[in-house]
Amino acid sequence: ELKVEQNPLFLSMQEGKNYTIYCNYSTTSDRLYWYRQDPGKSLESLFVLLSNGAVKQEGRLMASLDTKARLSTLHITAAVHDLSATYFCAVEKAGGFKTIFGAGTRLFVKA
Amino acid sequence: NAGVTQTPKFRILKIGQSMTLQCAQDMNHNYMYWYRQDPGMGLKLIYYSVGAGITDKGEVPNGYNVSRSTTEDFPLRLELAAPSQTSVYFCASSPRGSSNYEQYFGPGTRLTVT
Numbered sequence: 001e002l003k004v005e006q007n008p009l010f011l012s013m014q015e016g017k018n019y020t021i022y023c024n025y026s027t028t029s030d031r032l033y034w035y036r037q038d039p040g041k042s043l044e045s046l047f048v049l050l051s052n053g054a055v056k057q058e059g060r061l062m063a064s065l066d067t068k069a070r071l072s073t074l075h076i077t078a079a080v081h082d083l084s085a086t087y088f089c090a091v092e093k094a095g096g097f098k099t100i101f102g103a104g105t106r107l108f109v110k111a
Numbered sequence: 112n113a114g115v116t117q118t119p120k121f122r123i124l125k126i127g128q129s130m131t132l133q134c135a136q137d138m139n140h141n142y143m144y145w146y147r148q149d150p151g152m153g154l155k156l157i158y159y160s161v162g163a164g165i166t167d168k169g170e171v172p173n174g175y176n177v178s179r180s181t182t183e184d185f186p187l188r189l190e191l192a193a194p195s196q197t198s199v200y201f202c203a204s205s206p207r208g209s210s211n212y213e214q215y216f217g218p219g220t221r222l223t224v225t
Contacts, residue, residue, distance in 0.1 A: 004153075031212055042201060043154075043216045050212070088153055092212075097142065097161065098169055099214075101153030 002027045004091050006102035014110050016078050021105045023072040023089035031092040032072045033099070034063050036085045043088070046074075079109045113137050115217035117202050123223045124192040132187040132220050134202030142205040143185040144214065145169075145177065147198040154201060160185055192224045 003026040013019050034046040047056045049065035056063050062075045072089055090101045118133045141162045146154040156169030160179040176188040199221050203214040
């Protein structure tokens with residue numbers, strides 16, 4: 001059974017600091033997704049990582065994937081208040097279409 | 112393009128009532144999904160469809176039914192609503208081709224069963 005674990009579940013950080021959110025999963029996966037969700041809103045797609053060693057960057061966010069370690073990271077560089085949100089990773093089971101979400105990391109960036 | 116639209120935005124149901132949550136997309140995506148999100152949790156897949164006429168169960172299908180008669184529409188039916196179905200329901204669609212596997216989410220339907 002595919003399980004997805006994120007840590008930390010809650011993160012409070014100062015503006016200007018760097019931090020990393022981790023996403024571990026338990027079985028072989030075809031794709032890994034990162035989403036952002038603002039309170040009371042829908043999900044916004046950030047990254048789709050397709051293969052081992054994939055790295056994608058958008059602004060202050062960078063995501064990477066290590067399929068051998070079954071680990072993805074979302075790195076935040078020089079955080080700003082606007083990045084405050086909940087970040088989810090989601091993993092698609094190999095050979096299928098079922099996507100399993102992590103519990104989410106609630107990020108709060110203090111001005 | 113309107114993207115993925117969902118109706119209604121909010122609904123309160125009594126235990127035992129039934130309802131259909133509507134989902135439509137105008138991007139000609141073959142793949143569509145229904146998720147539920149309980150407070151403070153991640154999303155759980157209820158059902159998905161890989162094209163018109165083809166649907167399959169996700170993680171938590173019990174108490175729900177779906178149909179996919181057209182590429183655009185993917186309604187979710189709740190029969191005999193129960194308090195455990197109180198949740199926010201999101202519909203999503205994806206092209207899943209040409210290296211684009213992104214899922215596009217609708218705004219959600221907030222359902223309360225009392």
